[in-house]
Amino acid sequence: NAGVMQxxxxxxxxxxxxxxxxxxxxxxxxxxxxxRQLPEEGLKFMVYLQKENIIDESGMxxxxxxxxFPKEGPSILRxxxxxxxxxxxxxxxxxxNQYDIQYFGAGTRLSVL
Amino acid sequence: xxEVTQIPAALSVPEGENLxxxxxxxxxxxxxxxxxxxxxxxGLTSLLLIQSSQREQTSGRLNASLDKSSxxxxxxxxxxxxGDSATYLCAVPTGGSEKLVFGxxxxxxxxx
Numbered sequence: 001n002a003g004v005m006q007x008x009x010x011x012x013x014x015x016x017x018x019x020x021x022x023x024x025x026x027x028x029x030x031x032x033x034x035x036r037q038l039p040e041e042g043l044k045f046m047v048y049l050q051k052e053n054i055i056d057e058s059g060m061x062x063x064x065x066x067x068x069f070p071k072e073g074p075s076i077l078r079x080x081x082x083x084x085x086x087x088x089x090x091x092x093x094x095x096x097n098q099y100d101i102q103y104f105g106a107g108t109r110l111s112v113l
Numbered sequence: 114x115x116e117v118t119q120i121p122a123a124l125s126v127p128e129g130e131n132l133x134x135x136x137x138x139x140x141x142x143x144x145x146x147x148x149x150x151x152x153x154x155x156g157l158t159s160l161l162l163i164q165s166s167q168r169e170q171t172s173g174r175l176n177a178s179l180d181k182s183s184x185x186x187x188x189x190x191x192x193x194x195x196g197d198s199a200t201y202l203c204a205v206p207t208g209g210s211e212k213l214v215f216g217x218x219x220x221x222x223x224x225x
Contacts, residue, residue: 045212099206
């Protein structure tokens with residue numbers, strides 16, 4: 001039973017490009033969470049999704065960031081027109097039920113040049 | 114607004130020592146608390162989950178306690194080993210929801 005899979009592990013983008021981060025939850029999990037860890041900061045919640053629905057996006061920046069979790073395929077966190085301040089580690093977690101343990105992936109480290 | 118504080122920020126101990134990591138949270142209306150381990154450049158590994166109805170949880174050399182009323186949790190590591198070197202994170206759900214609020218972590222170094 002594979003864990004939460006995130007890819008790519010490392011992503012380098014130039015300012016103004018788009019970044020797409022993918023997350024495949026654990027088998028059987030339909031709840032996905034995205035967190036961001038800025039350098040020297042703690043992890044901060046970004047968005048919570050269930051299949052085809054955004055449940056809570058209170059931690060998402062108002063512009064340039066979007067997330068989806070389609071019926072088929074992985075969850076995608078999309079960052080348009082990246083800026084240097086977007087450089088961070090982005091972690092995805094999944095859970096079986098809404099208030100269950102969240103299992104984390106290895107993260108995607110985004111570097112914006 | 115839930116806030117989580119971890120003390121100390123860093124800790125260096127010789128191998129074999131028993132140690133305690135501290136976590137405090139401002140909103141005691143939580144339904145669980147989770148301790149994680151994060152290795153450099155890696156993801157998070159869940160160590161222990163304590164439900165609000167529990168006082169403590171044990172896994173091997175790790176023991177976590179929870180005092181909801183005082184807003185505190187401790188992670189006790191017995192007979193520390195160099196392989197325990199990592200950053201330990203404490204996290205609680207916020208406001209009855211599922212989103213986790215994390216502390217900044219305690220960076221532990223166990224010296225051989």
